[in-house]
Amino acid sequence: MVAKISIGKSIRGMLHYNENKVDSGEATLIMSSGFAGDIEGMNFNNKLKRFDHLISLRPGVKTNALHISLNFHSTEQLSDEILQQIANSYMEKIGFGDQPFLVYRHDDAAHMHMHIVTTNITREGRRIDLHNIGQKLSEPARKIIEGDFNLIKAESKLFKQEAGIKRADAEKAKYGRLPTKAAINNVIIPVVRNYNFQSLTEMNAILRCFNVTALTGAENTPMFQNKGLMYSLLDEKGLPVGVPIKASSFYTKPTLKNLEKKFESDRKKRLPFKADIKKRIDLLLSIKKGMTRLRFESEMKKQGIDVLIRQNQQGFIFGTTFIDHINKVVFNGSDLGKGYSAKVLTESFNTPNKLPQEKDLVLQTPKSKQLQSEPVVASYLKAPEPLNFLTPLLTSTRQDLEIGVAKKRKRRKKRGQSADQELTL
Numbered sequence: 001m002v003a004k005i006s007i008g009k010s011i012r013g014m015l016h017y018n019e020n021k022v023d024s025g026e027a028t029l030i031m032s033s034g035f036a037g038d039i040e041g042m043n044f045n046n047k048l049k050r051f052d053h054l055i056s057l058r059p060g061v062k063t064n065a066l067h068i069s070l071n072f073h074s075t076e077q078l079s080d081e082i083l084q085q086i087a088n089s090y091m092e093k094i095g096f097g098d099q100p101f102l103v104y105r106h107d108d109a110a111h112m113h114m115h116i117v118t119t120n121i122t123r124e125g126r127r128i129d130l131h132n133i134g135q136k137l138s139e140p141a142r143k144i145i146e147g148d149f150n151l152i153k154a155e156s157k158l159f160k161q162e163a164g165i166k167r168a169d170a171e172k173a174k175y176g177r178l179p180t181k182a183a184i185n186n187v188i189i190p191v192v193r194n195y196n197f198q199s200l201t202e203m204n205a206i207l208r209c210f211n212v213t214a215l216t217g218a219e220n221t222p223m224f225q226n227k228g229l230m231y232s233l234l235d236e237k238g239l240p241v242g243v244p245i246k247a248s249s250f251y252t253k254p255t256l257k258n259l260e261k262k263f264e265s266d267r268k269k270r271l272p273f274k275a276d277i278k279k280r281i282d283l284l285l286s287i288k289k290g291m292t293r294l295r296f297e298s299e300m301k302k303q304g305i306d307v308l309i310r311q312n313q314q315g316f317i318f319g320t321t322f323i324d325h326i327n328k329v330v331f332n333g334s335d336l337g338k339g340y341s342a343k344v345l346t347e348s349f350n351t352p353n354k355l356p357q358e359k360d361l362v363l364q365t366p367k368s369k370q371l372q373s374e375p376v377v378a379s380y381l382k383a384p385e386p387l388n389f390l391t392p393l394l395t396s397t398r399q400d401l402e403i404g405v406a407k408k409r410k411r412r413k414k415r416g417q418s419a420d421q422e423l424t425l
Contacts, residue, residue: 002071011065026108034100057125068116073152093141108166168211170233196270202330227256273327
């Protein structure tokens with residue numbers, strides 16, 4: 001079992017995320033503790049009011065919300081009763097047994113997991129200390145629960161890390177089976193909350209893994225100048241589809257202004273994971289013989305790393321991006337070092353990759369007068385071979401001359417034919 005604790009300032013956002021999952025059929029509320037009355041008869045505002053009452057007892061405490069996820073191995077299928085027992089045991093062991101909390105079983109990923117929402121403000125108005133709660137309390141609790149319930153241990157080689165976020169389904173949203181806003185929100189919240197990135201381009205690299213993208217206005221539009229931001233679903237070709245939704249309309253307010261604050265703080269947070277991702281890349285390149293680009297991307301994906309090759313519309317490769325879904329960090333190849341750039345990596349592969357058919361290519365988002373997306377990453381294009389710049393010019397000129405001569409001959413023949421016909425008449 002893997003336990004993850006997110007500490008924040010918005011109990012509303014955490015609650016809204018889980019309730020959205022319930023509304024879209026991707027989660028179920030399986031337990032409530034510390035709530036008077038029938039929880040099934042309570043709406044969103046009723047649940048929020050219970051937490052807000054406690055938070056109001058200590059208005060000076062800004063960090064007052066916890067969002068906990070307990071993740072199990074993909075082969076473990078646990079009943080709701082067992083999940084309830086695990087949740088109750090875990091909350092008792094980390095000192096939150098007397099706090100009101102809600103437990104949701106999520107069915108939006110390959111592995112079973114549940115989310116717990118609570119606050120650290122007690123009914124006496126006391127603040128529960130959250131400093132280093134993961135290492136001090138959560139880890140010991142997790143290990144005890146693994147033994148008590150005979151769960152696969154997080155340290156076990158059998159335990160496979162998953163990205164944990166389900167790809168948004170544009171088709172379901174298109175036909176009304178899943179609201180577009182809810183589908184986008186279900187991706188944005190966990191990405192912003194759990195991943196560390198330092199730019200909108202890096203954030204988009206993550207979002208695209210789950211069929212969502214952030215759109216900015218073209219440079220000459222008020223939207224771009226005012227740092228506006230909109231979110232859209234992506235179709236099977238990686239192109240925006242449907243009506244984009246303003247960032248300010250989401251509860252968590254993932255606007256560019258707010259994201260820029262995150263970019264700054266995440267620069268330092270991701271540094272401890274730099275050595276680990278370099279080690280995994282180096283190990284793969286050293287033990288795999290006959291490595292090709294496609295095989296490299298496939299093997300990296302097995303290790304929880306998506307490798308995205310960035311290139312322009314002409315197919316020129318200009319960078320790489322590594323998305324580590326295990327450590328939840330993003331690094332450009334240039335950030336890792338010269339040896340991890342697109343040029344060096346592709347040159348290290350033993351055999352060139354076969355060019356894909358046109359239908360297999362991921363095309364770049366067409367420019368729009370209103371909206372502009374980050375360039376779509378195409379991972380399977382080969383860089384163009386260098387050409388003599390005179391060759392196309394000479395070829396074009398020679399062909400034009402040959403066509404011109406042919407046309408003149410044709411016209412002369414027609415004039416001759418016309419004259420003969422007039423004489424005959």
